Amino acid sequence: MKMTDTVRAILANYDGETPGVKAGLARILMQGRLGGTGKVVILPVDQGFEHGPARSFGANPAAYDPQYHYQLAIDAEMSAYAAPLGMLEAGADAFAGQIPTILKVNSANSLMPPEAPKTQAITASVDDALRLGCSAIGFTIYPGSSASLEMFSDIAEMRREAAAKGLASVIWSYPRGEALDKDGETAIDVTAYAAQIAALLGAHIVKIKLSTDVLSQPEAKKVYEAEKIDISTQAARVAHCMQAAFGGRRIVVFSGGASKGADAVYDDARAIRDGGGNGSIIGRNSFQRPRTEALDLLRKIQDIYLGQA
Amino acid sequence: MKMTDTVRAILANYDGETPGVKAGLARILMQGRLGGTGKVVILPVDQGFEHGPARSFGANPAAYDPQYHYQLAIDAEMSAYAAPLGMLEAGADAFAGQIPTILKVNSANSLMPPEAPKTQAITASVDDALRLGCSAIGFTIYPGSSASLEMFSDIAEMRREAAAKGLASVIWSYPRGEALDKDGETAIDVTAYAAQIAALLGAHIVKIKLSTDVLSQPEAKKVYEAEKIDISTQAARVAHCMQAAFGGRRIVVFSGGASKGADAVYDDARAIRDGGGNGSIIGRNSFQRPRTEALDLLRKIQDIYLGQA
Amino acid sequence: MKMTDTVRAILANYDGETPGVKAGLARILMQGRLGGTGKVVILPVDQGFEHGPARSFGANPAAYDPQYHYQLAIDAEMSAYAAPLGMLEAGADAFAGQIPTILKVNSANSLMPPEAPKTQAITASVDDALRLGCSAIGFTIYPGSSASLEMFSDIAEMRREAAAKGLASVIWSYPRGEALDKDGETAIDVTAYAAQIAALLGAHIVKIKLSTDVLSQPEAKKVYEAEKIDISTQAARVAHCMQAAFGGRRIVVFSGGASKGADAVYDDARAIRDGGGNGSIIGRNSFQRPRTEALDLLRKIQDIYLGQA
């Protein structure tokens, strides 16, 4: 498929970056059913690390096999597949060249003592990503954590190395830490701030959560109210987050969270689309469903982004 | 001996890895009496570091000599011998080429203050393993410890270097730490999680403990019960751990723990065999017995894996 | 424009430095409407990192777009534009060669837990600055913080690398930390000390805040009183800070702080001019105003430095 003008326009926002980074972004933007539209649907499978195997794959035991996910992403005509080292290695050879991959280079787990600082272990390198033929690396930051400054420095270094070696960088920006309560983690002011930080750190693709209309930071609250910034609907909040990502100059994808009913998933996708977001990253809502059901759901989501649903 | 189809099938799970890694795995899989069957029995001798010399070798003083263990592994026709630096160095030259060796690159000891974070010292390097002619490096992680993220990062780096230099990596994955009580360390949900983490970190061989039917993590417990995952027998739990190790795409060996009666050891081996595990790693139960008794026991275990007992 | 004697005289203070450093300083000193006068007005945009996007750009939404700031600095005929990595990357190609840029290589944020040590994350490198065609790097230190020694060591290393690679170094020296109360952070004795530390660390351009007539350190207070050092007016305090910056051998620029009325901004500029300071670094007071208003204000400030207002 020839590169579309839409994709060319997005890539122009990355002028000055290495051709390798642009090529990586282009592979993702031109892949699958949404290829060429500027929209993406990405499959992330890091829940085995984050929550353990049974909580992740017990509902759909075929998913214990890493190759299941490669095949799902390919058959669902998705844009890319993101996973930690071991998961990618177990299929990188078999599926080489069939789907763009994103190597998740740091990982959290739920066995850690709750009082430990919120951070992740670096579990893979840029060279691992090159060796495995990936198009990008993925890195999680926790703005608000006492360990976040070190996370920022780590991704700054890995991003630089990745770009120099021709790989794009995706930053998962999830506010979490001692100074944030549970509501604050998804508050719109904090979520937009998380998008801004990821963009400032040089993310080529920013990944954030959908937000609520809570305003968590008192200093920020004053400004939202004074400037009457619209945060009343999910679509408005998505639009505000796009603004926070350099006025739309950066690709932003939104994660869906825990398994839920298909209708809720579709509502999310419509809000992202209506707010001008670039797409969805859908893990548990796809691989925890039986395969046919997941394929249907993913197709429906693509329909939404294509304006057909 | 020509490589068997069974071993070829196992090695195919590592496609994309360097030929050196596959060669290392092949040496272990083709060695000794179980060579070619896809099953392994490995001799680990790191108890001198972990528990001190008298507790380890006092019952069988011939074992103070590092060369005793090389000879035992060779005479018992085992698959490989794993030990810390000093132990391997004291026989690497004398026994060069007679038995595949695994250099344990980190080590714990029991003189540490109990309140210190649970971790191990890195006591050897990948280059040490190359110099000593090893087939693999071995590394312990303690999922659940406040120091575990650093352990994960360390093994991720050493694994990468080892694979690039043609060595396989064995990860000892032993849950331990502030957030786990004694029962939790061997609970089936935590043990399967430990297998998953080792596999995700890129272990070529995963080493875990046999587990109990305890479910320790409340969130996981719900899933085990909802999905009716069978954890009622040791064989069922072994099978579940194989699932957690990428649906059987990774070699998993199980450790036997403290010295015990021969029958209990045989029962363990039968459960591992019946659950589809790849074999046993047997330290204290072999070298703390008199040599002839140990040879008999190891032969009987091999009989079990060969389906002859 | 040919280099003026004034600029030659300033550059002579940097004899012994690499030609690259001098070239970087010369680019800034010869740029824009103040070019050649030895005075500078610099646009810094790191508030998105420090305070979040809405607090920074909500009042003037056009400013969410990084290219807005490049254009503002160019149209206002300013001396240089300073920003973190992502901000510069989003326009470095489009505006290459039109305005000298300063890459801010460390960054703070306001999501951190208040009890965390006062420091910043290193979020960019000297090589990033080279790649983006910058004239200098910028680095913040917090003299007084328990983390300040590490900040000093970090900038010492980055400064050395930058100078060797032909880039000047700007140090933002902002006293902050456990041993300083709010008044102490802007006290004249502490501010002059901050200028001295930046100069001793090898800053080519020192950036400090305007100070108050408070004397915070008891040992210093005695000397100020005994020696009758004039700190009664802002101009006198600026002059004292120039003294602290090697008797005027280093370029010192002063920051304006939070948004305020235009007259207060002009008063600041006059005090800086009358005290012999080298100029202003004006962020929120420019980009949080509507563009035309900002252009007027910046022109008026330049008039003041040119002695025309």
Next chain:
Amino acid sequence: MKMTDTVRAILANYDGETPGVKAGLARILMQGRLGGTGKVVILPVDQGFEHGPARSFGANPAAYDPQYHYQLAIDAEMSAYAAPLGMLEAGADAFAGQIPTILKVNSANSLMPPEAPKTQAITASVDDALRLGCSAIGFTIYPGSSASLEMFSDIAEMRREAAAKGLASVIWSYPRGEALDKDGETAIDVTAYAAQIAALLGAHIVKIKLSTDVLSQPEAKKVYEAEKIDISTQAARVAHCMQAAFGGRRIVVFSGGASKGADAVYDDARAIRDGGGNGSIIGRNSFQRPRTEALDLLRKIQDIYLGQA
């Protein structure tokens, strides 16, 4: 002197090591009056660092001069001289080639706050040892200290570098730390454990203290009693420590501790000899005595090792 069969047999235990390591050991084993016997008497002078100059040399002021110790070791026909960087540097040129030297690469001091973790500063490098013409490096570990894992990692790295560059490694293994009381530090079970750890870390020469018949670790005590391990005499305990050092495959030397009467020193030497130890490392008991008295004492100790006293 031609290499003796005894020394050849000892060196054979290091087969697989670099020729440089063997050469270093051979220089020490073939030096002085005990040369060729497999026994050694070594002069260590690190008390200036550990206890300060007056406590170390006040009793014999000639010993303030570093060259005093070179001359003493040479005139007493000792096997080697071990000291920190400054001490060796002050005579390395004058005495080049006259006595094998061991560069102590880490050092403790008694000015540290008592609550600081028990560890030492790394004060010299392998390259320093090469430059000064040394035969070995020396490194102290404190098994039992909360800082011990880091010490183990440090010596593992330095040992590897030293061996690759042709230098032997001597490990001073002194149990000390939060989990050990004063009696525990010299208990036989802990001392044997310390010898085992040093050997496992790859020490070519193990240096431990003479032990008491205390059994400090409850788990170990059970085994000593169950296996009836003889710890009743100092000679029996020396023999047990040799066992713990790979069944005698590693050279073990024993330190004498604080200044004491000559008879007590001779008793120690006889116990080491009778237990099969490789010799003594005698600091304060030699250089804190007047020179003639020290020469007599050292000669008498050599007589004991030669079976002549």
Next chain:
Amino acid sequence: MKMTDTVRAILANYDGETPGVKAGLARILMQGRLGGTGKVVILPVDQGFEHGPARSFGANPAAYDPQYHYQLAIDAEMSAYAAPLGMLEAGADAFAGQIPTILKVNSANSLMPPEAPKTQAITASVDDALRLGCSAIGFTIYPGSSASLEMFSDIAEMRREAAAKGLASVIWSYPRGEALDKDGETAIDVTAYAAQIAALLGAHIVKIKLSTDVLSQPEAKKVYEAEKIDISTQAARVAHCMQAAFGGRRIVVFSGGASKGADAVYDDARAIRDGGGNGSIIGRNSFQRPRTEALDLLRKIQDIYLGQA
């Protein structure tokens, strides 16, 4: 001027060191009015970092200019000038070749919270010293501080690099830390210990404070009393410190401390001379006086070392 026999004799104590180190020492020992006598008077200006600009230079505002100090050291015919990076850079080119310089590579400040561990920031490198044409680097250690082990390791590394690159090393050894009270910091036993540690770390020039007759460490006190070590006069204490510096094999200079009357400064110099010390390092007592007064005072001190006063 031809090298004198006195200087040759001192340099012979450094046999084995690189010719570059000896050349650096020779430049200092042959410089100025004391050139060739084996005595030195050095100008250190790091008070701007340690105490801030006004406390350092307020009494003599000409001293805010770094070039003032170069000129003072030259006009007073001193042996060398020592200062932090920024101070040296601001005159290194203008005064190249006129006075040996010592780059102070670490620095303390008085804005730090009082409860922070006593240490300094590393603020310059060996390569900086080379670039600036220095003869030596200078490094402060705080024996007794919980951070001292790290300081020792840092200077060990920098000293090694400096010597390899042809620069001498000066160690400022100032006891300070949690285990020392104010009296202990200048007690003679602790001061001599500080000199010993600096010498053991490989200092080519040891810089300590003049001491009191206090004995601070109980174990040391016993030895001083038992051995009747003379500490009754400042000259006797200087002689004891020379003993602690390898029996006089290392150059030792003594600092004068805070500004005081000229007669007290002369008394200090006489005690250093009579005790066999190598000279004075005089900062505040020179640059905080008016220039003519300082020149007179420095000349008088030189007279004392020349035996003319």
